[in-house]
Amino acid sequence: MIGKRVLGILGILATVVGLGMATGASAQPVVGVPHEWQMNFPPAYTPLMEKVASLHDLLLVIITLISVFVLFLLVYAMWRFHVSRNPTSTTTTHHTGLEIAWTVIPILILVVIAIPSFRLLYYGDKAVDAAMTIKVTGHQWYWSYAYPDQGNVVVESRILSEADRVKLKPSQPRMLAVDEEMVIPVGTTIRIIGTAADSMHGWTVPGFGIKKTVIPGRLNEGWISVLKEGYYFGQCSQICGNGHSYMPIAVRVVSKPEFDKWVEQKKKSAGLLPVTDVASAATPANR
Ligand SMILES: [Cu+2]
Structure with missing residues (x-):
């Protein structure tokens, strides 16, 4: 009983702290998320x-x-x-x-x-004058996002583990939050090309108006241009197996400088950027 009450108070504290963090300067607002008793389309974000x-x-x-x-x-x-x-029916049959x-x-x-x-x-x-391309790949049961224009940075996006789902932040709606979101710059036309590694999946974000069925061995194209920064959520929309409901789609839309910073950081952690000049100096001379 007391334990429950303590947990409750802790929960309220966590929410207050979390809300404080969400309204902070650097945190992104949660924009594209379903609400209870929502009756119509989500608002249009693209x-x-x-x-x-x-x-x-x-x-x-x-x-x-x-x-x-x-x-x-x-x-x-x-x-x-x-x-x-009308006791007596008319015998009319045709009327040209x-x-x-x-x-x-x-x-x-x-x-x-x-x-x-x-x-x-x-x-x-088809995207007209797309500024960049992201390749979306559906897997059983997660998504991966490759950024060919940013040095082929790849992000793997999985639903939060059972343990993490207990302590969700305000930016992490239950069953929709992932460990790594797809990150995109705001107000930029982005070509989405989609494929799948195993079975068919559906890359669907309702507020973006995009629903791309992704198929092994094929590339499907679409595009998005999100006008407002924030978190947006969707779900796999093609019955793809027993983990179908555990592969949500989360997109974090950030400012362009913030996106560039994110790319640099991803490149560094993936070893795509030389840490020092020594690495290039070590190239064999006969090449
Ligand atoms: Cu799927």
């Missing part, structure tokens, strides 16, 4: 997601109008042609004008839907 949401809004209007119209026809026909009001109308009008509606749909598909398909 230009692509803005377009996905506006296409959805257009479709919602169209399907609502069609549904209301069909419902009205059904109810009206049931009322107007009920046997009490009506038949042309109910063929042409749906075609026009489909064209109205198809034009913005294809525009959106092509908009999200």
Whole structure:
């Protein structure tokens, strides 16, 4: 009992300290995370997601109008042609004008839907003037992110261990937080190329409007450009095996200088940068 109370107080203290840290200058805010009772799309964090949401809004209007119209026809026909009001049925079978109308009008509606749909598909398909590329690889059951433009720095991103999940920081939502996030600079167009090492996986971050199925032996392309710094979360969206729910996607969006600093640090720890000049001086002379 007392132990529980102490734990509770410790928990509150940890939250207060954690919140203090989260609002500090260097910490990133948690932006793209699901909320309880969320009913709609997440807010759009990329230009692509803005377009996905506006296409959805257009479709919602169209399907609502069609549904209301069909419902009205059904109810009206049931009322107007009920046997009490219409004891003798008409023998009319064809009506050319009506038949042309109910063929042409749906075609026009489909064209109205198809034009913005294809525009959106092509908009999200290829990055235009991408500043950098990140290669996303799905594994059973974690993600790896390679940065070919930054000296091929590779980050492996795994869900926090059971022990770490007990003491989560505010920037670490349960079942979504990872040991190493994918780090990207803010406001930069980034080409995402995706593949998988074993089975199919799905690299999906809802607020980015991206959902790339990654397939062994193939490269799929997409792009993101995140306009606000912070933490963003997603999940593997392709049933890939028993660890499917344990391979979340976490993206940390930082300022450009901070990103450069992160790259340097990654290069150093991976041994991609010579620590001193002695290393290069030791190259054999006959080469
Ligand atoms: Cu997966």
